[in-house]
Amino acid sequence: MTFFFILLFLLLILGFFSIAIVRQGTVAVITIFGKYARVMAPGLNFKIPFIEVIYRRISIQNRSAELTFQAITADQANVNFKAMLVYSVLNQEEETIKNVAFKFIDEASFMQALTRTIEGSIRSFVATKRQSEILALRSEIIEHVKSQIDTLLESWGYHLIDLQLNDIAFDEVIMRSMAQVVASSNLKAAAENEGQALLITKTKAAEAEGNAIKISAEAEKTAAQLRGQGVALFREEVAKGMAESAKVMTAAELDASLILFSIWTEAIKHFAENGKGNVIFLDGSTEGMEKTMKQLLAVEQMKIAPK
Known part of the structure; x- marks a missing residue:
């Protein structure tokens, strides 16, 4: 009976040393008397007890x-x-x-x-x-x-x-x-950007001012043309009126200088009312009136002459 228990104990010991469990993600290298024999894969493995030895367990994971x-x-x-x-x-x-x-x-x-x-x-x-x-x-x-x-x-x-x-x-x-170099580079870039922005601003302002001057000049030119046309039309109408009056008075055998005298007196009245102290010299002589009358009649003759 004692021998049986001893034998059973030895078998249990042999069984224990015959089993090798290799964890997942690793392999076991087996040697026999110090020489490489084989590789055990993960899981339950069996080996010869006391002869096969696990030399090293190697992880195959990262x-x-x-x-x-x-x-x-x-x-x-x-x-x-x-x-x-x-x-x-x-x-x-x-x-x-x-x-x-x-x-x-x-x-x-x-x-x-x-x-x-x-x-x-x-x-x-x-x-x-x-x-x-x-x-x-x-x-x-x-x-x-x-x-x-x-x-x-x-x-x-x-x-x-x-x-x-x-x-x-x-x-x-x-x-x-390095930080100083980066900072100076950033300052340089900022200065360049600011300079470009200032240049663009001044350029746009100059363009706007130039356009404004151009528009103002065009408007002044147009206004001057209109004023000149108005004065020309005024003078033409005055000449027409005076010529017509002269023709009527000539047909009635009246002295045409009466027209000039009437215009002269009206002009003096207007100057007196609106002159504000200005000094104006007028040729009120008979010779001047006759000269003006001849000029008006000549203008009228040119207008009614056949073309």
Whole structure:
């Protein structure tokens, strides 16, 4: 009976050490006496107790790491980088898993090699660029790193999924100088915009003033033409009236100078009422009246002469 219990106990121990459970998202590398034997898939697995040993469990899920390091540009400016990388095992093939399991002594050694490789790649790229170029070359830096380490990582059994440069910062002195450059550029742009706006405003004002002067001149020209036409019509009508009066008086055998005398007296009356102290010289002699009468009769003769 005692032997039976001992045997049962040994069987339970053997059964316990024969069962291996591999979690989802991982695989287990089995060795026999220290030599690679096989790979266990996720789930319930069986192994030979005390002979087959789980050497290492490897995650096949995506993993991430954050890096912080410093680089120096071609013009000796210090640049501080914060990067986040996402990587994973290349695939679940046996050779790939063997590379991952045995290429490095442990996970810490692999991470150290990975981070130092990425830092070296970024530093070599930054060393060829000037400080003023770095901020605009974020995507170029990432592409450079991927092209440099993709083949190397594949030889280790890994694949770089993504690399993000979350922060690129310079020393405080450089940051202040960059801020001053940006501020001065903004002030220059603002001054240029203000100058352009002022130029446009003055140009428009000058155009408006020129148009106003032009319109005023056109209006004055038109008014002068109308005034001249009015004066001409007035003079024509006066001449017609005087000529008609002269004809009537001549037909009645009356002295036409009576007309001029009447106009002369009316003019003097008008000047006296509205002159406001102005001095006006009038030719009231008989010779002047006769001369004017002859001129009016000549005008009338020209108007009634056959054409």
